[in-house]
Amino acid sequence: AQRVTQPEKLLSVFKGAPVELKCNYSYSGSPELFWYVQYSRQRLQLLLRHISRESIKGFTADLNKGETSFHLKKPFAQEEDSAMYYCALVETSGSRLTFGEGTQLTVNP
Amino acid sequence: DGGITQSPKYLFRKEGQNVTLSCEQNLNHDAMYWYRQDPGQGLRLIYYSQIVNDFQKGDIAEGYSVSREKKESFPLTVTSAQKNPTAFYLCASTNPGTGSGYGYTFGSGTRLTVV
Numbered sequence: 564a565q566r567v568t569q570p571e572k573l574l575s576v577f578k579g580a581p582v583e584l585k586c587n588y589s590y591s592g593s594p595e596l597f598w599y600v601q602y603s604r605q606r607l608q609l610l611l612r613h614i615s616r617e618s619i620k621g622f623t624a625d626l627n628k629g630e631t632s633f634h635l636k637k638p639f640a641q642e643e644d645s646a647m648y649y650c651a652l653v654e655t656s657g658s659r660l661t662f663g664e665g666t667q668l669t670v671n672p
Numbered sequence: 673d674g675g676i677t678q679s680p681k682y683l684f685r686k687e688g689q690n691v692t693l694s695c696e697q698n699l700n701h702d703a704m705y706w707y708r709q710d711p712g713q714g715l716r717l718i719y720y721s722q723i724v725n726d727f728q729k730g731d732i733a734e735g736y737s738v739s740r741e742k743k744e745s746f747p748l749t750v751t752s753a754q755k756n757p758t759a760f761y762l763c764a765s766t767n768p769g770t771g772s773g774y775g776y777t778f779g780s781g782t783r784l785t786v787v
Contacts, residue, residue, distance in 0.1 A: 572712060597775055607715075607762065609775035649714060658703050658722065658768035659730070660776060662715040 565590040567652050569663035576640050577671050584635040584666045586624075586650030594652045596633040597660070598624055601647040610635075610648070620644070640670045675699065678763050678779035685750070685757065685786050693748045693782045695763035703768050704746035705776070708732060709760040718761075721746055722768065750784060758786045 566589045576582050588594060598610040611619045613626040613633060624635045633650060650663040676697040685691045695704065703722045707715040707730075717730030721740040735754025740746055746765075750757045760783050764776040 567714075569714075599775075606780050607764075607778040612775060658766055659705065659717060659720055660764075661717070662707075664712060664714040 565594070565652055565654060565661050567650050567661050567663035569648075569650055569666050571666050572664065573667050573669070575669045575671060578642055579639050582637050582640040582644070582668065582670075584648050584650075584668065586633045586635065586663055588631050588633065588650075588652050590631075590652060590654065592654060594654065596624075596626055597651045597653070598622070598633075598635050599649040599651055599662075601649070603646070607649070640668075642670045642672055644668060645670045676763055676765055676777055676779035678761075678782050680782060681780070683782055683784045685784060687786055688752045690749055690751045691784065693750065693761055693763075693784070695746045695748065695779060697744055697746075697763075697765045697777070699765055699767075699777060700743070701765035701767045701777070702743070703766050704740070705764045705766075706730075706736070706738065706746070706748045707762045707764065709762055709781070715762065718748065757784055759784060 568587045596613045600610045601607045622637045626633050647665050647667050649665045651660045653660050679694045705720040706718040709715050716732050718736050719738040721727035724743050727740050737749045760781050762781050763779040766776045
């Protein structure tokens with residue numbers, strides 16, 4: 564069965580510092596991976612997806628199939644990045660998303 | 673303005689009662705999903721439906737029921753059999769035919785509290 568693990572429930576950094584939110588997955592096939600973000604009092608929304616290899620709000624994530632990881636990175640964190648971040652996986656043969664436990668990121672001034 | 677509407681935003685239920693959470697979308701999405709969000713546990717899939725008149729159990733379906741009589745609507749009933757129903761419930765939709773790479777669209781959620 565597919566599984567997504569985010570080992571850090573809480574992550575706190577200072578403004579301007581680099582940030583990395585970890586995500587590991589287990590899936591026997593070739594997965595599609597996503598990062599979702601939930602800002603305070605807002606809806607959960609898609610941040611980025613690995614297939615498009617994009618950078619959104621300065622965040623990037625690279626799929627490492629050897630390490631089965633999809634860590635989210637940003638070189639210089641901003642206070643507005645404070646939010647709950649979820650890593651998610653969808654099996655290529657279907658559409659159901661499996662989410663990790665989430666990481667609450669706090670960027671301090 | 674397309675999107676997903678969940679109602680009510682807050683819901684209180686007495687023990688032993690069934691309650692139904694509404695989810696409506698006007699995005700013309702084929703697939704709809706119900707997730708439960710608990711602190712430290714992420715989002716767990718309750719039920720999902722990929723086409724009208726068809727739905728499948730997710731990982732935590734016990735104590736819940738759904739229907740999908742219309743493409744735009746996917747109501748969730750929390751029955752009295754659900755042992756720990758107090759939670760935040762999220763509805764989502766997507767169009768698998770266009771590629772799951774487009775991601776899901778989420779509603780704003782319903783917070784259910786059992787009193």
